[in-house]
Amino acid sequence: MRGTIVLKLPRLFLGLLLALLCGTTVAAQTITTMAKGLDHPWSLAFLPDGRVLVTERPGRLRIINRDGSLGTIEGVPPVFARSQGGLFDVVLHPRFADNQTLYLSYAAGTNAANGTVIARARLEGRRLADLEVIWRNAPLKAGPVHFGGRMAWLPDATLVMSTGDGFDYREQAQVKSSGLGKIVRLHADGSFPADNPFPGSAVWSYGHRNPQGLALDPATGILWAHEHGPRGGDEVNRIEKGRNYGWPVATKGLDYSGATISPFKSYPGMVEPRVVWIPSIAPSGLAVYRGAMFPEWNGSLIVGALAAQEVRRVVLDAGGRELSQERILPQLKARVRDVRVAPDGALWLTTDDAAGSVLRVTPR
Structure with a gap:
């Protein structure tokens, strides 16, 4: 009700x-x-017919019908549902009205070896059909935290997604060949665009901690992201091709113990955040x-x-x-x-x- x-x-x-x-x-x-009564609802997507998809972190895809009733979509793949891990984002293909295709991001694997995954499927009534995994993050990590998992479409119909640094693997955020602590860019089929900044790689930007906000401004084409800092130092960043956003070389936060993570709050060649929250x-x-x-909110x-x-x-x-x-x-x-x-x-x-x-x- x-x-x-x-x-x-x-x-x-x-x-x-x-x-x-x-x-x-x-x-x-x-x-x-x-x-109401949803188990950690994580993301929303609006269907053209007025219904709304909702992901639940333990691994369920729900649908809010036009009459307000709540249903369940069958065929969701198994997810690694522990702590921060589980089913994350759901986004519709830009031509969903024609192809009924949607994309899911989720944690997959075991506590000892897991990573963020993107799968696509067709929505047929109350079930997902022809589900296929189009991208798996690497290297795998241990532990159930810092997955990222937000997705968005760019104006050229490529898909971007945020990945976390895996918490205990924060140095990987600076390693361009690693998928941890990145924003990645893919074609709709999971292949890597030829104009990505690092040849043969999905990486679009790097130096991120755990970005759980990713949004394109439809009026300007600007891609925005925010990420969790450690103890203080949450950030909002304007995401640009090939740029380094600093983590963990430069941060305005401290470790959870109060220890210094880096002596640098900023560093030459690394992008300064547009917004910082201290405390987090x-x-x-x-x-x-x-x-x-809300016209006063525009932009x-x-x-x-x-x-x-x-x-x-x-x-x-x-x-x-x-x-x-x-x-x-x-x-x-x-x-x-x-x-x-x-x-x-x-x-x-x-x-x-x-x-x-x-x-x-x-x-x-």
Whole structure:
């Protein structure tokens, strides 16, 4: 059953407060629960007919029907579901209306040897048909953390995906021949584009820690990513071909023990982040808002946060530099895993919980 929360905020007080903090204003929003009781819902995809796909981290693909009922899609491949591992992203092929093809990213293997995988399949009714793995990350790693797993399509219909550094393998983020700590770029069939920056490799950019936000701005063609820092040092980066984003040579965070990871907060030849969060907010899920429902948000980055339990709007200037930030759903207290902009301009969220929810945000 869907529930609705109307955020009633004193307009004068809110306007004055936000003007002092960041020079922006927040309109009142309505949050509607579209589905609940989901096991760590990780990602969303909007079907052309109005239904919505939802991944659950333990390895289920669910579907929210137009009448609000919740169904299950059969044929999902086995996943390595432990700790941070499991089923991650779902994205539709750019010509999904013609070919019914979708893509899944997930953790595969065992605790001793695992990696991030991309598979594609056709959606036929309530099942996946002709599923095939088109890419496997290498080298394999041990341990159930830092997989990355976010996907996005570039304007040339190539697919990009983020990969984590494997936590105990952070030096691999600087090794161009390794798939750990990277953003990779593939053709729709999994082959490597000839114009990738490193011949015979899927690597598009490197020096990443654990990127769990990846989004293309449809108006500008700019690819944005954010990644978890260690103890502080979460980053938002503008992703460009062949660039080195620093980890672990340069970081603004500390190790979890408080020890210094690197003496360098920046390093020559390595890209400086556009946004840094200290302390960490644990960003997960990223969207560039382009839509009609919240015109004042157009061009902003919308960021979900796990540790901070919030949704942030990052306001950018014409050059993609941060102008200000604001918490756009001040009454929402939940670990936000994914944020998406629906075709109608509504903002959709998933909450990271054993009984997680899918939420739709519209103007009041």
